[in-house]
Amino acid sequence: MRACNPNFLRALWPAFLVALPATALLFSAVDPREVMLFGAPAQISGLGMYTVTFLVLWLLCWVASALNLWLFGCRRDPQWDD
Numbered sequence: 199m200r201a202c203n204p205n206f207l208r209a210l211w212p213a214f215l216v217a218l219p220a221t222a223l224l225f226s227a228v229d230p231r232e233v234m235l236f237g238a239p240a241q242i243s244g245l246g247m248y249t250v251t252f253l254v255l256w257l258l259c260w261v262a263s264a265l266n267l268w269l270f271g272c273r274r275d276p277q278w279d280d
Contacts (some may be wrong), residue, residue, distance in 0.1 A: 209263030217256035224251065 230247035233240045240247060 206264040206267060209260055209267060213256055213259035213263050216259045217252055220255045220259070221248065221252045224255075 225248065230244040230251075233247055242250065
């Protein structure tokens with residue numbers, strides 16, 4: 199019998215798909231040039247703020263997806279067998 203491997207890298211693609219609209223929704227309400235970090239204006243361009251925010255949201259969504267895989271454990275589903 200094979201060891202249980204939840205394959206956390208599979209969670210990257212769904213996390214990417216969630217981070218895209220999350221970034222769009224966030225910046226539809228917030229101007230990236232007006233973001234304040236620790237009480238001072240962020241010394242980063244608008245495109246840089248979009249990039250950093252997207253990467254942070256992607257990481258957070260991936261952690262949530264990977265945690266979901268870990269908490270629910272490995273369930274054998276023939277559809278997902280490698």
